[in-house]
Amino acid sequence: MNFKEIKELIEILDQSSLTEINIEDKGNVVNLKKEKETEIITPQISQQPMQQFAPQQGVSQAPTPNNAGEDTSSVSIDDNLQTINAPMVGTFYKSPSPEESAYVQVGDSVTNESTVCILEAMKLFNEIQAEVTGEIVEILVEDGQMVEYGQPLFKVK
Known part of the structure; x- marks a missing residue:
């Protein structure tokens, strides 16, 4: 041939x-x-709120008619602690790059404009601001972890 x-x-x-x-x-x-053609399927990501996590310390975080339209970036857990919550679904990163130090650590003071982390959603890196003033007392998620809308990320005193 x-x-x-x-x-x-x-x-x-x-x-x-x-x-x-x-x-x-x-x-x-x-x-x-003949090789089989593979169909490329791209996932559709919705920006709708996901189901809230179980309430912490017995306090309900479910919206009531009085606070249904309020911002979910911070929710009071008790009299002295507030949380900084994820404003979107994404991957949590504590620093701008693996070589750089974390934006905040336990014991750091933050103001309303302080950048506390990055959330990556659909290849877009979004800097998240504290929107509260106080001291970081606990980081609730690990670097590289997927987070849901409204999920607590930090506890602030």
């Missing part, structure tokens, strides 16, 4: 519903196999 004949066989295989052709001609063996 010459190159032109092999090329014609490839075109026939490509245009047919066959997936494989095996031909023996004068001691030469030609085996042509």
Whole structure:
């Protein structure tokens, strides 16, 4: 078989519903196999609020008619502690890059404008601000962890 004949066989295989052709001609063996096409499916990510996590310390965080439209970036857990909550679904990063130090650590003071972390959503890196003033007393998520909308990220005193 010459190159032109092999090329014609490839075109026939490509245009047919066959997936494989095996031909023996004068001691030469030609085996042509068609690869399955893979369909690329992209997930659809919704920006709708996800189900709230179980209440901490017995205090309900479910919206009531009085606070249904309020911002969920901070919710009081008790008289002295507030939380900084995830404003979106995404991946939590404590620093701008793996080589750099964390935005905040336990014991650091934050103000309303302090950047506390990054949430990555659909390849977009969003800097998250504290929106509360106080001292970080606990970091509730690990670096690289997926977080849900409204999930507590930090406790602030």
